[in-house]
Amino acid sequence: MTLKTQNIGYWYTNNPDDYLFKDVNLAFDKGKVYAILGQSGSGKTTFLSLLAGLDVPKSGQIFLEDQDINLSGLTAYRKNAVSTIFQAYNLLTYMTARQNVSTALEITGKTADQTEIENLFDLVGIDKSLIDKPVLQLSGGQQQRVAIVRALATEHNIIIADEPTGNLDEETTQDIVRIFKDIAHKQNKTVIIVTHETAVAEQADIIFELKKKQFSQLK
């Protein structure tokens, strides 16, 4: 299962000369962690939003296997193929950790198996005592883990994360990176992480850098 961009470009104005990036051809295979590095404002989040099916490239196409995701339908793509972890976690703060996960599953039309959900919390190191607390009472690192559980619970093959270790201390950052590596290597998923931290990027299998409006492969 490969996610592939074909000559994609994006600009926010009506003028294609204002492009953030163009003619981008990248491939993302399952079983690997990819890091996307780039300075603030270079267009990383914009690029991720295209991979996540939240927006459409101004030029070019994105293919999952041989299917143009825009032609086969972005709603279906988001519902069945891709899970996104946003920088701000986007958890429902008035709900508990468990409810955040269950609700996400219900939205994708799946039944929430509570034992499986508890196993996932265990996998990311969230103690049982925290599962039924409102997420507002959890720390930033714990909320990030809840967001990861929510992404994993849907069992989608592609996990996309925008600065998942942005506000975390070094040890928690290493924990989270380890979780993402396990997800890719043991569950054979495609993990794509945007980061400005070189130490995080270095742990990925493949590193792409967006610099001067161009992507290049650093590793």
Ligand SMILES: Nc1ncnc2c1ncn2[C@@H]1O[C@H](COP(=O)(O)OP(=O)(O)OP(=O)(O)O)[C@@H](O)[C@H]1O
């Ligand atoms: N909705 C929008 N309308 C117009 N311009 C936008 C919009 N969203 C982002 N931009 C601009 O596009 C550029 C790229 O933004 P983007 O959020 O993709 O950068 P980024 O690489 O994720 O930055 P950061 O590391 O700070 O998160 C920035 O100059 C930003 O101001």
Ligand SMILES: [Mg+2]
């Ligand atoms: Mg960003």
